[in-house]
Amino acid sequence: MSSSSTPDLSTTATTENGxxxxxxxGFGTRAVHAGQQPDPSTGAIMPPVYFTSTYVQxxxxxxxxxxxxxxxxxxxxxxxxxxxALEGAEHCIAFSSGMAxxxxxxxxxxxxxxxxxxNDLYGGTFRLMTQVFEPFGLRFTFADLADVDAVAEAxxxxxxxxxxxxxxxxxxxxxxxxxxxxxxHRTNITAGVDNTFASPYLQQPLALGxxxxxxxxxxxxxxxSDVVGGAxxxxxxxxxxxxxxxxxxAGAAPGPMDCFLQLRGIKTLHLRMERHCENAAAVxxxxxxxxxxxxxxWPGFEDHPAHDLAKRQMRxxxxxxxxxxxxxxxxxxxxxxxxxxxFALAESLGGVESxxxxxxxxxxxxIPAEKRRASGLSDSLIRLSVGIEDEADLIxxxxxxxxxx
Ligand code: P1T
Numbered sequence: 001m002s003s004s005s006t007p008d009l010s011t012t013a014t015t016e017n018g019x020x021x022x023x024x025x026g027f028g029t030r031a032v033h034a035g036q037q038p039d040p041s042t043g044a045i046m047p048p049v050y051f052t053s054t055y056v057q058x059x060x061x062x063x064x065x066x067x068x069x070x071x072x073x074x075x076x077x078x079x080x081x082x083x084x085a086l087e088g089a090e091h092c093i094a095f096s097s098g099m100a101x102x103x104x105x106x107x108x109x110x111x112x113x114x115x116x117x118x119n120d121l122y123g124g125t126f127r128l129m130t131q132v133f134e135p136f137g138l139r140f141t142f143a144d145l146a147d148v149d150a151v152a153e154a155x156x157x158x159x160x161x162x163x164x165x166x167x168x169x170x171x172x173x174x175x176x177x178x179x180x181x182x183x184x185h186r187t188n189i190t191a192g193v194d195n196t197f198a199s200p201y202l203q204q205p206l207a208l209g210x211x212x213x214x215x216x217x218x219x220x221x222x223x224x225s226d227v228v229g230g231a232x233x234x235x236x237x238x239x240x241x242x243x244x245x246x247x248x249x250a251g252a253a254p255g256p257m258d259c260f261l262q263l264r265g266i267k268t269l270h271l272r273m274e275r276h277c278e279n280a281a282a283v284x285x286x287x288x289x290x291x292x293x294x295x296x297x298w299p300g301f302e303d304h305p306a307h308d309l310a311k312r313q314m315r316x317x318x319x320x321x322x323x324x325x326x327x328x329x330x331x332x333x334x335x336x337x338x339x340x341x342x343f344a345l346a347e348s349l350g351g352v353e354s355x356x357x358x359x360x361x362x363x364x365x366x367i368p369a370e371k372r373r374a375s376g377l378s379d380s381l382i383r384l385s386v387g388i389e390d391e392a393d394l395i396x397x398x399x400x401x402x403x404x405x
Pocket of ligand 1: 097098099100122124125165169194196197215216217218228229230347348349363
């Protein structure tokens with residue numbers, strides 16, 4: 001979706017010398033309005049959900065911009081324009097899930113191509129790379145992206161993509177998007193960022209030099225645990241064309257109702273993110289001195305290895321917190337997870353409800369145990385997606401669950 005179809009939200013003010021000055025609307029205004037205009041035929045303020053698989057043509061090829069719904073749909077167009085505006089991108093291609101968007105990206109490479117990524121990343125991404133694309137001949141190196149020199153050493157003449165997930169899932173490492181993008185460009189490599197954990201409210205990778213930014217919109221963007229979706233945003237016409245070709249050819253298109261739910265969720269993204277961040281800070285600060293807790297991962301702590309970078313690169317520290325208990329037997333972690341009442345035991349994140357999960361057996365189970373442990377993901381790690389409930393209730397819930405363990 002080109003930003004040319006995004007409604008002009010800029011406001012015009014008259015300066016002292018009488019000339020007009022345009023200001024880009026703020027994030028909240030874009031979240032609510034970008035890509036959406038009242039429906040011209042009815043005035044409906046929300047975009048219609050276009051339940052249609054095809055579009056009538058006046059003569060072959062003479063149509064109103066839409067031919068077949070695998071390729072495009074007006075509700076999807078609205079979502080794509082909205083997401084592009086949030087990431088400051090020229091283009092957005094919406095997919096049926098976060099994994100479908102990474103799948104499309106990886107399909108643009110050919111056997112022998114090499115990709116460098118982080119050794120702490122969503123287990124599903126690792127599974128797609130190693131179990132689906134490695135058998136097709138793509139090659140992967142998973143490195144600690146905090147060490148930019150080590151990343152430079154991992155790059156070979158066949159490297160085509162540097163895939164950065166930051167903050168990482170589930171260890172909440174934070175990587176320097178500007179430095180890594182610069183390294184990628186020096187060696188003619190595409191820099192892509194999975195921005196799912198931050199959301200565009202906290203971090204906008206294209207402005208930091210990345211070529212591609214990807215979201216599982218299932219998470220903070222959708223925000224209400226009621227839809228699965230994905231998207232890639234870019235300023236590159238060439239990447240836009242390649243990824244649109246893949247939606248058309250391979251068909252991982254989101255349905256119109258899913259696009260509508262995402263559009264509706266995004267309208268409150270900025271408000272929700274503020275509460276997610278506040279609550280996560282309170283939870284992290286409660287857990288850290290707790291006598292049963294050994295270690296808490298949250299980029300807001302001053303002694304987090306990338307705290308200064310996170311402060312520079314992100315607007316706030318996000319809604320995710322991971323921790324390990326002093327008694328690091330997984331069974332003890334299981335007892336905590338069984339005892340929470342407000343935090344629900346479930347995969348996923350970024351919804352209004354607080355979730356608790358066990359990455360080693362749930363979201364990251366497809367990473368071999370020795371690889372998981374080597375990257376610092378212990379079998380007793382507990383991950384929290386801190387929701388937007390009342391802070392006191394979240395802390396009381398964790399307090400009683402830790403007591404019970
Ligand atoms: O679930 P899906 O919309 O396909 O998105 C995949 C995905 C991609 N990138 C990151 C960083 C993710 O966290 C995810 C999905 N993660 C979970 C379901 C989870 O509980 O961690």
